[in-house]
Amino acid sequence: MVITETADVEVVGEAGTGTEAVRLAAELRPDVVVMDIRMPGMDGIEATRLVTAGGGPTRVVVLTTFDEDAHVYAALHAGASGFLVKDMALDDILGAVRVVAAGDALIAPSVTRRLIGAFVGARPPQWGPDPAAGPVPGPAAVERRLAAITGREREILTLVGRGLSNTEIAAELVLSIATVKTYMTRLLAKLDARDRVQLVILAYEAGLVSVSG
Numbered sequence: 001m002v003i004t005e006t007a008d009v010e011v012v013g014e015a016g017t018g019t020e021a022v023r024l025a026a027e028l029r030p031d032v033v034v035m036d037i038r039m040p041g042m043d044g045i046e047a048t049r050l051v052t053a054g055g056g057p058t059r060v061v062v063l064t065t066f067d068e069d070a071h072v073y074a075a076l077h078a079g080a081s082g083f084l085v086k087d088m089a090l091d092d093i094l095g096a097v098r099v100v101a102a103g104d105a106l107i108a109p110s111v112t113r114r115l116i117g118a119f120v121g122a123r124p125p126q127w128g129p130d131p132a133a134g135p136v137p138g139p140a141a142v143e144r145r146l147a148a149i150t151g152r153e154r155e156i157l158t159l160v161g162r163g164l165s166n167t168e169i170a171a172e173l174v175l176s177i178a179t180v181k182t183y184m185t186r187l188l189a190k191l192d193a194r195d196r197v198q199l200v201i202l203a204y205e206a207g208l209v210s211v212s213g
Contacts, residue, residue: 002090018042025051025058031101037064045074052079059100076197099165142205148190156183161203
Protein backbone atom coordinates (compact mmCIF):
# COMPACT_ATOMS: atom_id res chain seq x y z
CA MET A 1 0.00 0.00 0.00
CA VAL A 2 2.80 2.42 0.88
CA ILE A 3 4.71 1.73 -2.33
CA THR A 4 1.54 2.06 -4.41
CA GLU A 5 0.93 5.53 -3.01
CA THR A 6 4.50 6.66 -3.80
CA ALA A 7 4.67 8.78 -6.94
CA ASP A 8 8.05 7.64 -8.27
CA VAL A 9 7.59 3.91 -7.61
CA GLU A 10 5.16 1.60 -9.40
CA VAL A 11 3.97 -1.80 -8.15
CA VAL A 12 3.85 -4.11 -11.17
CA GLY A 13 3.07 -7.36 -9.36
CA GLU A 14 2.50 -9.05 -6.03
CA ALA A 15 3.26 -12.65 -5.03
CA GLY A 16 2.16 -14.69 -2.04
CA THR A 17 4.73 -17.48 -2.37
CA GLY A 18 8.37 -17.84 -3.37
CA THR A 19 7.43 -19.85 -6.43
CA GLU A 20 5.02 -17.17 -7.58
CA ALA A 21 7.64 -14.48 -6.94
CA VAL A 22 10.15 -16.24 -9.20
CA ARG A 23 7.55 -16.67 -11.94
CA LEU A 24 6.37 -13.05 -11.81
CA ALA A 25 9.94 -11.72 -11.71
CA ALA A 26 10.70 -13.63 -14.91
CA GLU A 27 7.52 -12.43 -16.59
CA LEU A 28 7.46 -8.80 -15.45
CA ARG A 29 11.23 -8.14 -15.11
CA PRO A 30 10.81 -5.51 -12.38
CA ASP A 31 13.68 -3.27 -11.30
CA VAL A 32 13.33 -4.39 -7.68
CA VAL A 33 11.71 -7.27 -5.82
CA VAL A 34 10.94 -6.72 -2.12
CA MET A 35 11.29 -10.27 -0.83
CA ASP A 36 10.09 -11.73 2.44
CA ILE A 37 12.13 -14.66 3.70
CA ARG A 38 9.32 -16.60 5.34
CA MET A 39 6.77 -17.67 2.76
CA PRO A 40 4.80 -20.87 2.15
CA GLY A 41 6.45 -23.41 -0.11
CA MET A 42 9.68 -22.01 -1.55
CA ASP A 43 11.21 -19.59 0.94
CA GLY A 44 12.60 -16.17 0.12
CA ILE A 45 16.21 -17.34 0.15
CA GLU A 46 15.74 -19.85 -2.65
CA ALA A 47 13.46 -17.42 -4.49
CA THR A 48 16.17 -14.72 -4.27
CA ARG A 49 18.78 -17.12 -5.61
CA LEU A 50 16.57 -18.04 -8.58
CA VAL A 51 15.58 -14.44 -9.33
CA THR A 52 19.21 -13.25 -9.37
CA ALA A 53 20.78 -16.38 -10.91
CA GLY A 54 20.16 -15.36 -14.50
CA GLY A 55 22.09 -12.14 -14.22
CA GLY A 56 19.08 -10.10 -15.33
CA PRO A 57 18.21 -6.55 -14.33
CA THR A 58 16.02 -7.45 -11.36
CA ARG A 59 17.54 -6.76 -7.95
CA VAL A 60 16.23 -8.08 -4.64
CA VAL A 61 15.69 -6.31 -1.34
CA VAL A 62 15.14 -8.78 1.50
CA LEU A 63 12.64 -7.63 4.14
CA THR A 64 12.38 -9.75 7.26
CA THR A 65 12.43 -9.85 11.06
CA PHE A 66 16.16 -10.06 11.74
CA ASP A 67 16.14 -11.19 15.34
CA GLU A 68 13.94 -14.17 14.53
CA ASP A 69 15.61 -15.26 11.33
CA ALA A 70 18.76 -17.38 11.21
CA HIS A 71 19.08 -17.17 7.42
CA VAL A 72 20.37 -13.63 6.98
CA TYR A 73 23.75 -14.64 5.56
CA ALA A 74 22.13 -17.15 3.23
CA ALA A 75 19.77 -14.52 1.85
CA LEU A 76 22.57 -12.04 1.18
CA HIS A 77 24.78 -14.72 -0.32
CA ALA A 78 21.87 -15.74 -2.55
CA GLY A 79 22.28 -12.42 -4.31
CA ALA A 80 20.18 -9.89 -2.40
CA SER A 81 21.26 -6.29 -2.96
CA GLY A 82 19.64 -4.97 0.20
CA PHE A 83 18.63 -6.20 3.62
CA LEU A 84 15.97 -4.49 5.70
CA VAL A 85 14.07 -5.28 8.88
CA LYS A 86 10.33 -4.87 9.24
CA ASP A 87 10.56 -2.43 12.15
CA MET A 88 12.36 0.15 10.00
CA ALA A 89 10.57 3.40 9.19
CA LEU A 90 8.54 3.22 5.99
CA ASP A 91 10.50 6.14 4.51
CA ASP A 92 13.72 4.18 5.08
CA ILE A 93 12.28 1.16 3.30
CA LEU A 94 11.20 3.29 0.35
CA GLY A 95 14.63 4.91 0.32
CA ALA A 96 16.26 1.49 0.20
CA VAL A 97 14.12 0.48 -2.78
CA ARG A 98 15.26 3.62 -4.61
CA VAL A 99 18.93 3.00 -3.72
CA VAL A 100 18.82 -0.59 -4.97
CA ALA A 101 16.89 0.41 -8.10
CA ALA A 102 19.70 2.85 -8.88
CA GLY A 103 22.17 -0.05 -8.91
CA ASP A 104 23.56 0.34 -5.41
CA ALA A 105 23.62 -2.13 -2.54
CA LEU A 106 22.32 -1.30 0.91
CA ILE A 107 22.68 -2.73 4.38
CA ALA A 108 21.39 -0.13 6.84
CA PRO A 109 23.77 0.80 9.71
CA SER A 110 21.46 -0.65 12.36
CA VAL A 111 21.25 -3.86 10.37
CA THR A 112 25.03 -3.91 9.95
CA ARG A 113 25.50 -3.77 13.72
CA ARG A 114 23.02 -6.62 14.15
CA LEU A 115 24.74 -8.55 11.36
CA ILE A 116 28.11 -8.22 13.09
CA GLY A 117 26.49 -9.04 16.42
CA ALA A 118 25.03 -12.22 14.98
CA PHE A 119 28.42 -13.11 13.53
CA VAL A 120 30.11 -12.55 16.89
CA GLY A 121 27.49 -14.39 18.91
CA ALA A 122 27.03 -17.33 16.58
CA ARG A 123 30.35 -19.01 17.46
CA PRO A 124 32.93 -19.00 20.21
CA PRO A 125 35.34 -16.05 19.75
CA GLN A 126 37.98 -18.07 17.91
CA TRP A 127 35.58 -19.48 15.34
CA GLY A 128 33.99 -17.95 12.28
CA PRO A 129 30.51 -18.55 10.87
CA ASP A 130 31.66 -21.77 9.21
CA PRO A 131 33.27 -24.23 11.68
CA ALA A 132 34.74 -26.25 8.81
CA ALA A 133 36.80 -23.23 7.81
CA GLY A 134 38.70 -23.25 11.10
CA PRO A 135 39.48 -20.44 13.53
CA VAL A 136 39.09 -16.82 12.58
CA PRO A 137 42.47 -15.22 11.77
CA GLY A 138 43.92 -13.13 14.59
CA PRO A 139 44.37 -9.35 14.30
CA ALA A 140 47.91 -9.73 12.90
CA ALA A 141 46.74 -12.04 10.11
CA VAL A 142 43.87 -9.73 9.25
CA GLU A 143 46.21 -6.72 9.23
CA ARG A 144 48.54 -8.56 6.84
CA ARG A 145 45.58 -9.12 4.57
CA LEU A 146 44.73 -5.43 4.70
CA ALA A 147 48.33 -4.48 3.89
CA ALA A 148 47.46 -4.95 0.23
CA ILE A 149 44.99 -2.06 0.21
CA THR A 150 45.65 1.66 0.01
CA GLY A 151 44.79 4.27 2.62
CA ARG A 152 41.75 5.39 0.62
CA GLU A 153 40.59 1.80 0.20
CA ARG A 154 40.92 1.29 3.96
CA GLU A 155 38.84 4.41 4.50
CA ILE A 156 36.14 3.07 2.19
CA LEU A 157 36.27 -0.36 3.88
CA THR A 158 35.61 1.38 7.20
CA LEU A 159 32.56 3.12 5.77
CA VAL A 160 31.31 -0.15 4.29
CA GLY A 161 31.71 -1.68 7.74
CA ARG A 162 29.57 1.12 9.16
CA GLY A 163 26.82 0.16 6.74
CA LEU A 164 27.03 3.05 4.29
CA SER A 165 25.83 2.50 0.73
CA ASN A 166 27.97 3.44 -2.27
CA THR A 167 25.95 6.63 -2.66
CA GLU A 168 26.49 7.58 0.99
CA ILE A 169 30.23 6.80 0.73
CA ALA A 170 30.47 9.02 -2.34
CA ALA A 171 28.84 11.88 -0.44
CA GLU A 172 31.00 11.31 2.64
CA LEU A 173 34.28 11.35 0.69
CA VAL A 174 33.20 13.78 -2.05
CA LEU A 175 33.74 11.20 -4.79
CA SER A 176 31.65 10.16 -7.77
CA ILE A 177 29.57 7.00 -7.42
CA ALA A 178 31.52 5.50 -10.34
CA THR A 179 34.78 6.06 -8.44
CA VAL A 180 33.36 4.44 -5.31
CA LYS A 181 32.22 1.44 -7.36
CA THR A 182 35.74 1.13 -8.76
CA TYR A 183 37.16 1.15 -5.24
CA MET A 184 34.62 -1.49 -4.19
CA THR A 185 35.66 -3.75 -7.06
CA ARG A 186 39.31 -3.37 -6.05
CA LEU A 187 38.54 -4.11 -2.40
CA LEU A 188 36.64 -7.28 -3.26
CA ALA A 189 39.51 -8.45 -5.47
CA LYS A 190 42.40 -7.50 -3.17
CA LEU A 191 40.75 -8.95 -0.05
CA ASP A 192 39.39 -12.01 -1.87
CA ALA A 193 35.95 -11.18 -0.51
CA ARG A 194 32.87 -12.70 -2.09
CA ASP A 195 30.49 -9.86 -1.33
CA ARG A 196 29.75 -6.75 0.71
CA VAL A 197 28.88 -8.81 3.77
CA GLN A 198 32.38 -10.30 3.88
CA LEU A 199 33.82 -6.80 3.68
CA VAL A 200 31.71 -5.85 6.72
CA ILE A 201 33.07 -8.83 8.65
CA LEU A 202 36.65 -8.00 7.62
CA ALA A 203 36.17 -4.42 8.79
CA TYR A 204 35.01 -5.79 12.16
CA GLU A 205 37.87 -8.29 12.44
CA ALA A 206 40.38 -5.55 11.63
CA GLY A 207 38.98 -3.33 14.36
CA LEU A 208 37.86 -0.67 11.88
CA VAL A 209 34.32 -0.82 13.26
CA SER A 210 32.69 -2.32 16.33
CA VAL A 211 29.34 -3.90 17.18
CA SER A 212 28.37 -0.74 19.04
CA GLY A 213 28.81 1.29 15.88
